[in-house]
Amino acid sequence: MSMPPTPSMPASPPARSGRPDPYDRTRSSRGSESAFGPRLHSALQARGPLCVGIDPHPGLLGQWGLSDDADGLDRFATAVVTALAGEVAVLKPQSAFFERHGAAGIGVLERTIAGARAAGALVILDAKRGDLGSTVQGYADAYLRPGAPLAADALTVNAYLGFGSLRPFLDAAAGSGAGVFVVTLTSNPEGAEVQRAVTSSGRTVAGTLLAAVADHNASDPATGRRALGSVGAVVGATLDHAGEDLDCGGPLLVPGLGTQGGTAADVRRLFPGLLDRVVPSVSRSVLAAGPSAAALRAAALHQRDELLSALAAG
Numbered sequence: 001m002s003m004p005p006t007p008s009m010p011a012s013p014p015a016r017s018g019r020p021d022p023y024d025r026t027r028s029s030r031g032s033e034s035a036f037g038p039r040l041h042s043a044l045q046a047r048g049p050l051c052v053g054i055d056p057h058p059g060l061l062g063q064w065g066l067s068d069d070a071d072g073l074d075r076f077a078t079a080v081v082t083a084l085a086g087e088v089a090v091l092k093p094q095s096a097f098f099e100r101h102g103a104a105g106i107g108v109l110e111r112t113i114a115g116a117r118a119a120g121a122l123v124i125l126d127a128k129r130g131d132l133g134s135t136v137q138g139y140a141d142a143y144l145r146p147g148a149p150l151a152a153d154a155l156t157v158n159a160y161l162g163f164g165s166l167r168p169f170l171d172a173a174a175g176s177g178a179g180v181f182v183v184t185l186t187s188n189p190e191g192a193e194v195q196r197a198v199t200s201s202g203r204t205v206a207g208t209l210l211a212a213v214a215d216h217n218a219s220d221p222a223t224g225r226r227a228l229g230s231v232g233a234v235v236g237a238t239l240d241h242a243g244e245d246l247d248c249g250g251p252l253l254v255p256g257l258g259t260q261g262g263t264a265a266d267v268r269r270l271f272p273g274l275l276d277r278v279v280p281s282v283s284r285s286v287l288a289a290g291p292s293a294a295a296l297r298a299a300a301l302h303q304r305d306e307l308l309s310a311l312a313a314g
Helices: 036-047 058-063 070-084 095-099 102-118 133-144 163-176 191-195 205-219 264-270 293-313
Strands: 051-054 090-093 122-129 154-157 179-185 231-235 252-257 278-282
Touching: 036 122, 036 179, 051 070, 058 070, 070 090, 070 095, 070 102, 070 293, 090 095, 090 102, 090 278, 095 102, 095 122, 102 122, 122 133, 122 179, 133 154, 133 163, 154 163, 163 179, 163 205, 179 191, 179 205, 191 205, 205 231, 252 264, 264 278, 264 293, 278 293
Parallel strands: 051 090, 051 278, 090 122, 122 154, 154 179, 179 231, 231 252, 252 278
Antiparallel strands: none
């Protein structure tokens, strides 16, 4: 299947009108409705509960008739953004698939983030970063500082050097109106070795992180005036059971729908009472419909409508 020509993505968002913009993060989040949590809530209400991952792995590039190089990557990402950024609430580029193409791939990622946000989607950059001290500050500057070339609306992070190691991410997000998603419970079998391990407090590692996220959201002076905190958790859709209190006061990013085996019914089963803050994420089962823009939109909207129906029934 050959790839049709695709328009280039804008380098920066267009000028805004005078109307309130749920995607605007130009003001500080402290006490402001421009914080990520309220913006995400507004986007999910307006466009439905769906995040589509942008995962240009080599097999998918080949399926689209594209070369496995920076040019093929650019054409793939541009096609996805053009087809979906005006339709879905959230797009989630997986940084690794851009990084594997070196500096040119990072340039594509910059344009992908800017183009998606300019077209109206919120962008969660899936990079799962984590480290200590000045290194974390460097990551925070790269991904959460307004005006940075890779600045996204939110970032996935790892807290396995301790929740306190995330402080530069949390401070940067609070100051800029961005969000952070902390990896807590994943669907891969190996994850349980660490995530389900019991700490000296009697809690599991995952439970400890979820409680820390909840405490952080509760301590934010603006949280009491918001429907949703801006720090959330990543919880896989294909878990047999959560076994933890998932009410962390923030959004729940739920990957694993579609090709990975998760269903809308799984989302309803795993998150009772929390469905209004769930962000279900699907990648390959939508992306495999490309390169046709119409087919990509149809696949994404089918997933969205299935989720709307299932979550309403819950």
